[in-house]
Amino acid sequence: MKKLIQGLLDFQRHGLPAYRATFARLAHGQSPDCLFIACSDSRVVPNLFVSTHPGDLFVMRNVGNMVPPSDSAGLSLSDRSEAAALEFSLLNLPVEDVVVCGHSGCGAMKAVLAGYNDQKTPNLSSWLDIGRPALAAMANTKVGEGLPPADRLSQLNVLQQLEHLRSYPLVRERLEAGTLRLHGWWFDIGHARVHVYRADLERFIPIDELEGERMLAELGAKSANDSNSSAA
Template sequence: MKKLVQGLLDFQRHSLPAYRSTFARLAHGQAPDCLFIGCADSRVVPNLFASTNPGDLFVMRNVGNMVPPSDAAGLSLSDRSEAAALEFALLTLPVKDIVVCGHSGCGAMKAILSGYNDQKTPNLSSWLDVGRPALAAFERGGKIGEGLAPYDRLSQYSVLQQMENLKTYPLVRDRLAAGTVRLHGWWFDIGQARVHAYRPSLERFTPIDELEGERMLKELERPSGVEEASTSAA
């Protein structure tokens, strides 16, 4: 807590002048064009590794960066918080891209892999059930994350599963069909401080280096509907 308070004071003394006009503008409203779904893990800081400013990202974080699927009417089959953030992002904000970002060494993935179910943590145990379909996909076998530790492979499978879960929401499905929203699967390697993006054509996550970054930027400039094929790895 001391570091938090000292950081606030440091921001006010040294950084605030450079951001004063930004926050003055943001006081009138926000207009992020990306919904970033990430893990609550303290080591995953999207504004840092993506060099974004206040107002750039609408961020939804939870244990394991998961999104429960919905029923046919669009009602979440589990916790409603994620669905609420999704509805707000797509119906209230100018969001055109949704990023699901997993990461290495994820405690949630390790717990799912171990079959965690502790009566002392009923809410956590219930929440981890959202990750079971990803575990089933992982156990069926495939190329995703070859060479990585099992929990890191599961983390990558989970990113793809959450993208499929997002498609169960009519709001997302309709916008995907209309080409007004895009889904992206990312995975953050904490040790290397490098983000990987899923390439459906390669069936793997690829480090976003200069070459890959340029390719992605060109792809984003294409008309909607001509991106790489399905994200599913199930």
């Protein structure tokens, strides 16, 4: 707590002047175009490694960066906080992209791998069930080959949560209309490097300069196509 208070005072003295105009503008509303789903792990700081500012990201964090699947009517089959954040961001914000970002050394994935089920923590044990389907996929895919088992499971869990997102009718409708994109990312803590899942390669690859430029070009091409479609 001491560190938090000292940090707050430091921000008020040195950081706030640079952001005063930003917060004054944000007081009237927010317009982030990306929902970023990340783990609660203290080492994973989305706004830091993607260099964003207040108002740029709508962030949802929980243990294991997970999203419970929905039934056919769009009602979450487990905890509804994540579904509420999904609905709010898609219906009330200009969100066009959803990123699910896992990470190396994830305690939730280590627990799933170990078959964690402790009666002293019934809520945690139940929550981890959302990630268990990814465990079954390990025997049938090459995703994450060569990584420690928990890190490999973490990458597979990202893909599993993307599938859970697709179970929501609201998400499927937007995907079919071409107004929403889903992205699977994975943060390597030790190297401070983000990897992206490439479906064409069936693996996660580092977002280096070359890959970053490719991704930007792809987004640019889509924007141009959307503009041409609207004009027509």
